[in-house]
Amino acid sequence: MMLRIPTVLDPNQLDTVRKLLADAKFVDGKLSAGAAAQRVKHNQELDKHAKQMDILNNIVMSGLVQHPVYRAGALPLRVAAPYYARYTPGMAYGDHLDDPIMGADGMLYRSDIAITIFLNQPDKYDGGELVIRTAFGENSVKLPAGDAVMYPSSSLHHVSQVTRGERLVAVTWVQSLVRDPARRELLYELHQAREKLLKISPEAEETAQVNTAYMNLIRMWGDI
Numbered sequence: 001m002m003l004r005i006p007t008v009l010d011p012n013q014l015d016t017v018r019k020l021l022a023d024a025k026f027v028d029g030k031l032s033a034g035a036a037a038q039r040v041k042h043n044q045e046l047d048k049h050a051k052q053m054d055i056l057n058n059i060v061m062s063g064l065v066q067h068p069v070y071r072a073g074a075l076p077l078r079v080a081a082p083y084y085a086r087y088t089p090g091m092a093y094g095d096h097l098d099d100p101i102m103g104a105d106g107m108l109y110r111s112d113i114a115i116t117i118f119l120n121q122p123d124k125y126d127g128g129e130l131v132i133r134t135a136f137g138e139n140s141v142k143l144p145a146g147d148a149v150m151y152p153s154s155s156l157h158h159v160s161q162v163t164r165g166e167r168l169v170a171v172t173w174v175q176s177l178v179r180d181p182a183r184r185e186l187l188y189e190l191h192q193a194r195e196k197l198l199k200i201s202p203e204a205e206e207t208a209q210v211n212t213a214y215m216n217l218i219r220m221w222g223d224i
Contacts, residue, residue, distance in 0.1 A: 002132060002149065003073045003149070003188070004148070004149055005064075005070050005147065005148040005149070006146075007146050008060075009059070010063075014119060014145050017056060017059055018119060018168065020056055021056070021168060024047070024050045025050050026045060026046055026086055027045060032083065037096045041094070042092055044088075045083050046083065048083075060082055061079070064079075064172070065079065070115075070148075072188055073188050074115075074174045075176050076174045077175045077223075078175040079172060082172040083170070083171055084170050085167075085170075085171060086168055087166065088162060089162055089164060090163075091161065092127075092159055092160060092162070093159040095156055096158065097153075097156055098114055109175040113150050113152060113153060114150065114153045116148060116170070117148040118145055118146070119170060120166065126162065126165060127164070128160060128162040129142045130159055132157045133156040177221075177222045178218070178223065187218065187221075191214060
C-alpha cells in the first residue's frame with residue numbers, strides 16, 4: 001500500500017525546518033549507505049552530529065507520529081529518527097531496496113515501511129521524483145511541501161536526477177505491529193469503514209461487528 005499523508009508539517013513548521021537546514025552541515029550521503037546502495041546513491045545528508053538535529057527531529061517527528069493517517073496506515077511499533085537529504089543538480093539515488101534490519105546493536109528494528117516527507121515545494125526543483133515500483137507499474141511521487149508518502153520498504157525505488165534547484169526531504173522507517181503489507185492494507189480499509197460507521201451509526205449492530213472484527217484482526221496479526 002502506498003499512502004499519502006497530507007499536511008504533516010504546516011507552513012510555519014516548514015519555514016523553521018528550512019531555515020535550520022540552510023545553516024546546517026551536510027555530508028556525502030554514501031556515508032550512511034550499505035555496500036549495494038553506495039554504488040547508486042548520490043546525495044547529501046545532514047551530519048548526524050549537527051547541532052540542529054534535535055530541534056529538527058522534534059518538529060518533524062511530532063507532526064508525523066500524531067497524524068491520524070500515519071497511525072492508522074502504519075500501525076507503528078517503532079519509528080526511526082529521520083535523516084534529512086538534499087539533492088542539487090546532477091544528484092540522484094538509483095534503484096535500490098532499503099535494508100531490512102536497521103539501527104545499531106541493541107536498538108535494531110525491522111524496516112517494514114519507508115516514509116518520505118517533502119520539505120520544499122515541487123516548483124523549487126525539476127526532477128527529483130520518488131519512483132516506486134509496484135506490481136502494477138511505477139508510481140512517480142512529488143508532493144507539496146509538508147506532505148509525506150509511505151510505502152512498503154520492500155519496494156524497489158529510486159529518486160530521479162534533479163536538474164534544477166534543490167530537493168529537500170526527511171526520510172524515516174517504521175517497524176509495524178503488522179509485518180505483512182497486504183494485511184496492513186486490509187486493516188487500513190477496514191479502519192476507514194469503522195471510522196465512518198462510528199460517526200454515522202455509532203449504536204448500530206453492524207458498527208459493533210466491524211469494530212470487533214478490526215480489533216480482533218489486530219490481535220490476530222499483531223507482532224510484538
